[in-house]
Amino acid sequence: MASLTIRKLDENVKTYLRLRSAKNRRSVEEEVRVILRELIEGREEPLTPLAAPPDVAPASASQRTGALPEASVTLIIGGGIAAYKSLDLIRRLKERRIEVRCVLTKAAQQFVTPLAVSALSHERVYTDLFDPQSEFDAGHIRLARDCDLIVVAPATADLMAKMAHGHADDLASAILLATNRKILLAPAMNPLMWNNASTRRNVAQLQRDGVALIGPNAGEMAEAGEAGVGRMSEAVEIAAAAERLLRPPVPRPLAGKRVLITAGPTHEPIDPVRYIANRSSGKQGFAIAVAAQAAGAEVILVSGPVDLDDPDGVTVKHVESARQMLEHVQSSLPVDIAIFAAAVADWRVANEGEQKLKKTSAGMPPLQLVENPDILATISKLTDKRPPLVIGFAAETEHLIDNAKSKLARKGCDWIVANDVSPATGVMGGDRNTVHLISRKNGENDGEIAVDSWPVMTKEQVATELIAHVVKSVADKSLEPAS
Numbered sequence: 001m002a003s004l005t006i007r008k009l010d011e012n013v014k015t016y017l018r019l020r021s022a023k024n025r026r027s028v029e030e031e032v033r034v035i036l037r038e039l040i041e042g043r044e045e046p047l048t049p050l051a052a053p054p055d056v057a058p059a060s061a062s063q064r065t066g067a068l069p070e071a072s073v074t075l076i077i078g079g080g081i082a083a084y085k086s087l088d089l090i091r092r093l094k095e096r097r098i099e100v101r102c103v104l105t106k107a108a109q110q111f112v113t114p115l116a117v118s119a120l121s122h123e124r125v126y127t128d129l130f131d132p133q134s135e136f137d138a139g140h141i142r143l144a145r146d147c148d149l150i151v152v153a154p155a156t157a158d159l160m161a162k163m164a165h166g167h168a169d170d171l172a173s174a175i176l177l178a179t180n181r182k183i184l185l186a187p188a189m190n191p192l193m194w195n196n197a198s199t200r201r202n203v204a205q206l207q208r209d210g211v212a213l214i215g216p217n218a219g220e221m222a223e224a225g226e227a228g229v230g231r232m233s234e235a236v237e238i239a240a241a242a243e244r245l246l247r248p249p250v251p252r253p254l255a256g257k258r259v260l261i262t263a264g265p266t267h268e269p270i271d272p273v274r275y276i277a278n279r280s281s282g283k284q285g286f287a288i289a290v291a292a293q294a295a296g297a298e299v300i301l302v303s304g305p306v307d308l309d310d311p312d313g314v315t316v317k318h319v320e321s322a323r324q325m326l327e328h329v330q331s332s333l334p335v336d337i338a339i340f341a342a343a344v345a346d347w348r349v350a351n352e353g354e355q356k357l358k359k360t361s362a363g364m365p366p367l368q369l370v371e372n373p374d375i376l377a378t379i380s381k382l383t384d385k386r387p388p389l390v391i392g393f394a395a396e397t398e399h400l401i402d403n404a405k406s407k408l409a410r411k412g413c414d415w416i417v418a419n420d421v422s423p424a425t426g427v428m429g430g431d432r433n434t435v436h437l438i439s440r441k442n443g444e445n446d447g448e449i450a451v452d453s454w455p456v457m458t459k460e461q462v463a464t465e466l467i468a469h470v471v472k473s474v475a476d477k478s479l480e481p482a483s
């Protein structure tokens with residue numbers, strides 16, 4: 001049976017469903033089920049768009065671009081004085097683009113009303129395990145699983161005791177027992193209840209079971225004259241803890257590092273309309289730039305002429321010739337890591353025509369070639385601004401490893417990524433690459449040379465692997481930041 005994730009639906013469909021479910025006082029999932037049932041029975045309501053109420057805000061920029069992934073929480077509100085703070089928590093979660101569906105225990109309804117909770121969450125509120133409206137298809141199981149996280153706030157001593165002992169005699173405890181989602185508890189109770197031996201045992205058991213806790217904080221209690229540990233964490237603290245569990249921070253091992261990457265071919269002009277080029281697509285260098293940026297580095301990509309979109313979050317400098325590429329590379333220094341993946345032309349035309357060269361009866365114009373600057377060797381041999389880690393690429397069509405080893409020695413770089421670009425491999429312009437990482441053992445100039453041969457990979461995989469090696473090297477050497 002296919003399952004439908006509401007939050008992945010088109011915004012207009014979602015808005016329609018939300019409005020229709022609110023009108024019918026049903027949850028969005030229930031509304032979808034009703035629509036499907038009616039369709040099957042041939043008595044569906046016409047899909048006329050419901051007028052949006054005036055306070056429905058247009059999608060924010062982040063919603064339109066999908067910058068933040070949506071997430072959903074089942075919020076269980078227990079019967080404690082702090083239940084009023086859960087009303088604010090609903091707002092704080094929604095601010096973070098987290099959908100909230102609420103469950104109130106019987107005791108919680110003595111402190112906050114289902115109506116207030118429903119008005120703030122824009123969803124139906126659930127209170128009863130034996131509700132025929134939502135239990136026709138085991139609604140408590142849906143509440144337990146159709147979410148990314150369960151938050152219990154306030155988590156009463158009673159609810160935690162039930163959880164620790166596996167009780168399921170009401171909707172909240174049945175959901176907590178039936179879930180396979182992460183659970184976050186925000187305990188709130190009188191300090192003596194919190195310090196009671198049975199509560200201590202229950203909390204310890206729940207922590208062993210993998211349940212996450214936020215708080216309680218120390219402070220004044222609702223009971224006059226009492227203070228101590230037991231106040232529920234503030235709504236913003238709970239929302240932030242929920243967000244950390246829902247969207248764990250991505251590791252950024254190259255944060256604070258500047259990485260310079262070259263990519264693509266160079267075009268060496270013959271005259272204003274003609275040039276010498278090579279078959280490099282720039283895909284490998286661009287993939288490395290994306291991987292370095294994802295690892296948190298500040299990335300400068302100097303690219304020859306390519307047919308690729310500039311990667312997001314990367315500073316791209318577009319150049320044509322080898323000399324322009326060198327100029328931009330030099331002006332981008334200092335950097336912590338330089339990766340020269342561009343296929344720079346070895347030669348350029350010495351006698352570049354100022355006007356378009358014409359066919360004449362005198363025969364073909366003699367094209368004199370002169371050597372281009374060697375960007376890899378120039379940067380590797382710098383004495384002042386040499387990047388601590390310089391990586392070159394060797395594109396060879398024969399004697400790959402031997403040629404790459406001698407290139408490593410000749411150019412003075414730290415590593416060479418050697419790839420076989422003979423036509424049969426399809427590497428030039430293709431999406432896959434087979435590479436060998438050639439480096440000096442122990443980083444010594446006169447030391448032994450290590451060859452690490454990688455299996456056939458996509459260029460993105462090669463990029464990820466190379467950046468993983470860079471991260472390891474940075475950690476081992478603890479490179480000083482470029483200044």
Ligand SMILES: Cc1cc2nc3c(=O)[nH]c(=O)nc-3n(C[C@H](O)[C@H](O)[C@H](O)COP(=O)(O)O)c2cc1C
Pocket residue numbers: 077078079080081082105106107108154155156157158159188189190193
């Ligand atoms: C005024 C009042 C305030 C209460 N505050 C708390 C509290 O902060 N924490 C707590 O664990 N229990 C508190 N209780 C006790 C719970 O409401 C009681 O244990 C109830 O059975 C909890 O039900 P629940 O866990 O299903 O929500 C309070 C009771 C009353 C009458």
